[in-house]
Amino acid sequence: MPLNLSANLGNADNFYADLLAAHDGLSKAQSDALNARLILILANHIGDNDTLREALQAAATTGAIDAG
Amino acid sequence: MNKIFEVPLYPYARSEDQDAAAPVRRKVVIIGAGPVGLAAAIDLAQQGIEAVILDDNDKVSFGSRAICFAKRPLEILDRLGCGQPMVDKGVQWNLGKVFFGDRKVYDFNLLPEEGHKRPAFINLQQYYFEEYLVQRVRDLQAEGAPIEIRGKSKVEAIGTHPDHVALEVETPEGSYTLEADWLIAADGAGSPTRRMLGLDFVGRVFEDNFLIADVVMDAEFPTERWFWFDPPFNKGQSALLHKQPDGVWRIDLQLGWDIDKEEEKKPENVIPRLKAMLGDEVQFELEWVSIYTFQCRRMEKFRHGRVLFAGDSAHQVSPFGARGANSGVQDTDNLCWKLKLVIDGVADEDLLDSYDYERVVGADENILNSSRSTDFITPKSDISRIFRDAVLDLSEHHAFARPLVNSGRLSLPCTYDYSPLNSTDTLPEAPARARPGSPCPDADLGTGSGYLLDQLGDRFTILALNCVAAPLSEAGLDLDVISIAAPPGSDLAARYLGLAESAVYLIRPDQHVAARWDGYSETALRAALRRAIGKEQ
Ligand SMILES: Cc1cc2nc3c(=O)[nH]c(=O)nc-3n(C[C@H](O)[C@H](O)[C@H](O)COP(=O)(O)OP(=O)(O)OC[C@H]3O[C@@H](n4cnc5c(N)ncnc54)[C@H](O)[C@@H]3O)c2cc1C
Numbered sequence: 001m002p003l004n005l006s007a008n009l010g011n012a013d014n015f016y017a018d019l020l021a022a023h024d025g026l027s028k029a030q031s032d033a034l035n036a037r038l039i040l041i042l043a044n045h046i047g048d049n050d051t052l053r054e055a056l057q058a059a060a061t062t063g064a065i066d067a068g
Numbered sequence: 069m070n071k072i073f074e075v076p077l078y079p080y081a082r083s084e085d086q087d088a089a090a091p092v093r094r095k096v097v098i099i100g101a102g103p104v105g106l107a108a109a110i111d112l113a114q115q116g117i118e119a120v121i122l123d124d125n126d127k128v129s130f131g132s133r134a135i136c137f138a139k140r141p142l143e144i145l146d147r148l149g150c151g152q153p154m155v156d157k158g159v160q161w162n163l164g165k166v167f168f169g170d171r172k173v174y175d176f177n178l179l180p181e182e183g184h185k186r187p188a189f190i191n192l193q194q195y196y197f198e199e200y201l202v203q204r205v206r207d208l209q210a211e212g213a214p215i216e217i218r219g220k221s222k223v224e225a226i227g228t229h230p231d232h233v234a235l236e237v238e239t240p241e242g243s244y245t246l247e248a249d250w251l252i253a254a255d256g257a258g259s260p261t262r263r264m265l266g267l268d269f270v271g272r273v274f275e276d277n278f279l280i281a282d283v284v285m286d287a288e289f290p291t292e293r294w295f296w297f298d299p300p301f302n303k304g305q306s307a308l309l310h311k312q313p314d315g316v317w318r319i320d321l322q323l324g325w326d327i328d329k330e331e332e333k334k335p336e337n338v339i340p341r342l343k344a345m346l347g348d349e350v351q352f353e354l355e356w357v358s359i360y361t362f363q364c365r366r367m368e369k370f371r372h373g374r375v376l377f378a379g380d381s382a383h384q385v386s387p388f389g390a391r392g393a394n395s396g397v398q399d400t401d402n403l404c405w406k407l408k409l410v411i412d413g414v415a416d417e418d419l420l421d422s423y424d425y426e427r428v429v430g431a432d433e434n435i436l437n438s439s440r441s442t443d444f445i446t447p448k449s450d451i452s453r454i455f456r457d458a459v460l461d462l463s464e465h466h467a468f469a470r471p472l473v474n475s476g477r478l479s480l481p482c483t484y485d486y487s488p489l490n491s492t493d494t495l496p497e498a499p500a501r502a503r504p505g506s507p508c509p510d511a512d513l514g515t516g517s518g519y520l521l522d523q524l525g526d527r528f529t530i531l532a533l534n535c536v537a538a539p540l541s542e543a544g545l546d547l548d549v550i551s552i553a554a555p556p557g558s559d560l561a562a563r564y565l566g567l568a569e570s571a572v573y574l575i576r577p578d579q580h581v582a583a584r585w586d587g588y589s590e591t592a593l594r595a596a597l598r599r600a601i602g603k604e605q
Contacts, residue, residue, distance in 0.1 A: 032451075036458035044468040 003054035073195045076126040077202050080220035086244045093232060094120045095411060097248035099223050099261055104379030104396035105254035106201035110148045111404035113208050113215035115526060117411055122237060126219030128198040131356035132280040135191050135318050136390035140481040140507060141397040142186040147525040150204040154197065158190030159311050164293040166473055170300050173464040183512040183559035185519040191312050226264045233374050250407060251375045259381035265372060271365020274386060276446045277323040278360050279332060282316050283342065285352035295475040297460055301344035306445050316355055322446060329359045362386035364435045371424040378403060383431035388441035388476035391434040398481060399427050405577035409601055414544045419602035422489050430482040437477050444474035481507040484580065491583035491596040497567040498584065508579045511559035523550055524579050528597060533560060534570035537588040542597050576600060
């Protein structure tokens with residue numbers, strides 16, 4: 001399945017609020033650990049290696065890291 | 069008590085070659101009487117090819133080295149006539165436990181597939197492994213096979229020539245020159261041959277130290293593999309506990325990079341570490357303690373003219389996944405039949421380039437697997453540790469995360485998918501696990517007829533399932549037919565037929581599939597055989 005990069009969340013604002021709420025009150029280390037678990041859970045749900053590679057690529061080529 | 073690693077097993081004895089007026093020329097000389105050199109010599113000699121092993125030592129491997137021997141090498145040892153004593157002595161195990169911090173996160177069962185003669189793995193000290201190989205050498209000698217081990221014979225210099233190799237051999241009674249048509253360098257990770265020929269050995273060093281201890285104890289620990297990530301008794305590091313025969317247990321403790329190796333090796337420092345792990349009440353005795361750093365690297369090419377590198381001299385891996393000796397024995401399995409055909413004049417020298425091609429593929433697969441295990445066990449950045457710990461935390465509650473836990477992957481034989489010796493797969497509806505290039509899966513032939521692999525080996529064979537085939541002679545080789553019925557539901561049908569109703573397989577002397585069809589075609593078989601011995605591109 002090709003990676004879906006168009007708007008797909010049922011309710012974007014609710015998801016974003018849930019995401020922040022999950023990190024509420026956590027230390028930096030706890031938040032990092034939670035993010036890592038979340039990535040692994042979502043990756044398993046997607047399952048398909050090609051889609052995941054596309055997602056990694058999309059993440060790697062946006063944002064400040066993509067300096068050139 | 070005299071331990072077997074303290075007794076000379078192949079003491080120095082003067083050879084007639086030392087007294088010859090001119091250097092004597094032998095067919096194959098092998099440097100190194102480790103697992104790989106011994107396996108090579110046995111393989112050649114039992115097929116009538118003269119093999120002389122030179123080793124600078126006279127004893128089996130010293131101390132803590134290989135303990136896990138996988139199914140494929142055991143099958144190869146069966147072909148070499150010494151699998152049974154290994155399996156009889158070895159400890160079989162299927163269960164493992166994984167711990168993280170102070171808790172067990174999950175356990176697993178290897179659940180080996182039924183219908184194989186050999187188990188997925190046995191644990192056996194490397195010194196026993198070598199001792200049984202040496203015993204096989206002695207038995208072959210008693211039968212008059214052309215095989216010899218020369219102890220305390222150190223190769224000091226090597227001269228390479230277009231048609232032979234010349235060796236300077238140092239012995240307690242002085243040195244002599246020995247010549248060989250072919251040289252197998254099985255002289256280990258520090259290979260002097262590699263150095264003398266000025267060859268490369270590049271790869272990656274893992275910046276970590278491991279304390280490897282073999283302890284003798286009378287303990288209640290079950291026959292399981294226990295692996296700890298970040299245990300309370302070795303904070304921030306890892307640990308392994310694994311059973312060997314004779315009440316010996318292998319313990320690996322990761323120590324980190326900045327340590328004083330000599331200090332750490334001292335019993336007064338080792339014993340408290342082990343007590344913290346095993347509990348104060350457990351009585352144990354140290355058999356052997358070493359500290360290692362691990363490396364993953366290989367030579368660019370395993371063949372250099374008449375010099376063939378095999379085992380640790382050609383490639384080195386970290387021990388997670390037990391791929392060192394296991395893959396080295398697979399090197400010799402691949403090499404020896406080719407060398408025999410070249411020596412017998414059946415195949416051209418170029419056939420040996422396929423050894424390089426196929427075993428480089430195998431080495432790369434092993435290096436990839438071992439590197440990944442090592443990266444998981446010893447995370448080298450903050451983020452890799454965060455992900456590693458996340459996987460372990462999840463594995464306690466969710467099955468999906470368990471396959472991500474990597475404390476070493478089962479050592480499996482490699483499939484030579486793009487080998488120039490393979491013919492095109494004309495039977496894609498049959499199982500992929502028996503496609504050209506794969507090692508033949510074993511199969512229980514049913515009703516007391518034994519196992520398939522015991523019927524193959526040492527020579528090219530035609531396997532005909534649910535059809536007839538005729539023996540044939542081609543390029544100086546005589547091929548026998550093994551004709552077997554493979555009824556639906558049998559191991560053979562599941563592993564070799566799949567959706568096909570019948571099949572003919574051409575099987576190499578190392579029990580890898582060269583070609584397969586849905587029925588017998590003499591022309592196709594002849595062409596595939598020529599291809600499998602490098603006579604047709
Ligand atoms: C802690 C540890 C755990 C391991 N666990 C496993 C495991 O579970 N499973 C597994 O498969 N592998 C394992 N290995 C790897 C395994 O021990 C090696 O891969 C194996 O010994 C390689 O065999 P070899 O014959 O290529 O070389 P070696 O065993 O190193 O033998 C080389 C021989 O060459 C001789 N030699 C060297 N130079 C000369 C010279 N100039 N002249 C004459 N002779 C010479 C040496 O004396 C030696 O006998 C482990 C290794 C370690 C260190």
